[in-house]
Amino acid sequence: MKKLSLLTSILALCTSLVSAQQKETYDYNQANREMIQYGVQAILTCNGLFTSDRTLEQVYDQELKYLKAPIGTAEGGDYLIDWNNKTVTIGTTENTPNMRAAYREGIGCVILAPDQTFEIIDDLPFQTLSPLSGDAASIPWPEGDLVKKQKLPKYIDKDLLTAASNWSFERESPEQVTLSLMVVHKGQIIHERYADGVDMNTKTRTWSTAKSIAVTLIGMLADQGKMDLDTPLGLEWLPKEVTADNDPRSEITLRNVLNMSSGLYTVDSRGMEYATGSGLAYWAGASSVNGARNRGLIRKPGTFWDYENYDTILGVLAMKNTLGNDETYLQFPRTALFDKIGMRNTFISTDRFGDFILSSQVYTNARDLARFGMLYQQNGMWNGERLLSEKWIDFVRTPAPSTADRGNFYGGQWWLVPDDRNDVPKDAYSTAGNRGQFVIVVPSHDLVIVRRGLDYGRQGFDRWDLTREVLKAFPTDYK
Incomplete structure (x- = not known):
């Protein structure tokens, strides 16, 4: 029996070695x-x-x-x-x-x-709307860029606010490059700083901060009763050989994709972003929506969190279908949001087929992102007009159920303070984009923080650390 057991072990080892030698190493992509x-x-x-x-x-x-x-x-x-x-x-x-x-x-x-x-x-697609009228330089903040000098509130420590700014710009790693930092308190700019070669007009890529803009536009249609979180997306899935009647993907809801919990096979999170998947749409001219629709279901929708650009694109495609007209769709971000709050420096790029790449490719400046953050800080109100419901803001700030066992760190296309962070207010929430793009909203302090970066190599600029540093300038008992 011992000889047989030894022989079995040797055969198992040989099989393992052969399998290792036959492991696929050629990069077919x-x-x-x-x-x-x-x-x-x-x-x-x-x-x-x-x-x-x-x-x-x-x-x-x-x-x-x-x-x-x-x-x-x-x-x-x-x-x-x-x-x-x-x-x-x-x-x-x-x-x-x-x-x-x-x-x-x-x-x-x-x-x-x-x-x-x-x-x-x-x-190729282009924007048919004329630029927003008026000279931003002569229009008072926040609709324009005319900022009156005001004294810093007495309860804010100027030296500690400057120290937070220096913390942001003077990084331990030269690969963390802060381009701009804005701190807005009670609607007023209390700190604004730019790196050399950058000013308030410089537009750079938002990367995935675009996702938070996407969910805002979708929310505006939901507020009108035109979209619903718990209604299936109603998309035509690929390949077309299957029908809606027997395609399990037809059960995926808007809530599922906005929570990054579609259950569809993920591409970008498996290290293939620069080989296939959304990378082919971002960088190689493929259709963004076709790639998003051509994925199989591998999990029950809503049960597992997996970050995927294509999930956002599916939500935006549902938005396009809701609007029903290509021209209306291309103009919608401007007419519904940007022009309303003075985001005149913000461009949303499309693929060559005219579909917004609202998972990543938006170009804007720090001030426009501060305006965007203020809309959330003001609970969806702007100049007395409600642009976004409190109900929708509650949705984006509510942890996705699929993150409950992993720290409740993500809501609806916005990032949340994870359970294990106790050094920043739990009501804070943030956008996040590659290379260090953050819009941080802290309702309890009536605060919006914008950091733009062009980090590379060793990234890792921490938005919650930045929030902690800025809040050191506020009294501990601030309410």
């Missing part, structure tokens, strides 16, 4: 990764130059800093920039991917498919 690498640079360069109005040197020094191997330098390389037509091509030879991005008025830059040239530029 290498071609996609190279294409996306070029596409990332095309979009970031195009938006950096023509949406953010930055110099090519600034783009290479900051926007492209987080890329492992950017193509060329500010002095030149394998790229073409058409300054007159506002286009960028990364890769110009037959041996490299050729990825092209074109600036479109009111939208920002749109990435083309690899086989497209700029001959189709006139067919």
Whole structure:
């Protein structure tokens, strides 16, 4: 028996070794990764130059800093920039991917498919609405940018507020780059600071802070009774071989996707964001909504939290279907939100098919994000008009049920103070975007904090640590 047991163990070991040797190591997505690498640079360069109005040197020094191997330098390389037509091509030879991005008025830059040239530029989406009227410089804050100098409230410690600002800008890691910091208390700007080469007009990418803008727009339609959290999305799923009658995905609700709990197979959270999934829409010209709809259900909706760009895109697609008209859809963010509160520096980009990439690709400045945060701080009111219901704000601030056993850290496209943090008020909630984009709302202190960054490499700027540092300037018994 001992010999048989030993033989069995040896056979098991051999089988294990063979399996290890046969483990798949070839990267079958290498071609996609190279294409996306070029596409990332095309979009970031195009938006950096023509949406953010930055110099090519600034783009290479900051926007492209987080890329492992950017193509060329500010002095030149394998790229073409058409300054007159506002286009960028990364890769110009037959041996490299050729990825092209074109600036479109009111939208920002749109990435083309690899086989497209700029001959189709006139067919790409653009914003048909005229810019918001009036000169922001002569319109008082918050609708405009005219800010009257006011004394800091006596109960706020100026030195500690300055110390919090220095904490934000003077990081232990040179890879954490703070571009701007705003602190708004009771609707007034009590601190505003910008890095060299940045000012209040500089627009940069929000990354996933865009998700919180998306849920706001969806909430406006829900407040009108046009969308409902617990009604199935009503989407046509892919592939089309299955019907709604027998497709389990037809049970996914708006609440499920906004809670990041759709139950659909996740792509981005599995390390494939820059190889397939939403990356193909962000950076390579694929349809964002087709990719979002073409995923199988692997869990019961609402039972498991898994962060996924495509979940947000599904909610935005349901919003588009609700609006029912392409032009109405493209204008809706402006007419319903941005123009109402003076966010005149905010662009939402689309894919080449005209679908908003509201999971990531919004370009804006610190002041517009402060206005956005103030809308929430004011419980959805703006100049006496209700733009968003308190019921919807309660939803975005309520922990997703699927996070209950993991710290209650996420609500409806907003991040919440996790259970294990006791150094900041529990009523605080925040947007969060890659490279350090945060809008933090602290209702108990009538406070909005905006931090914009271009972090790279060793990221990790902590929004709750920033909140803690700012609140040191307030009295401990503040109410």
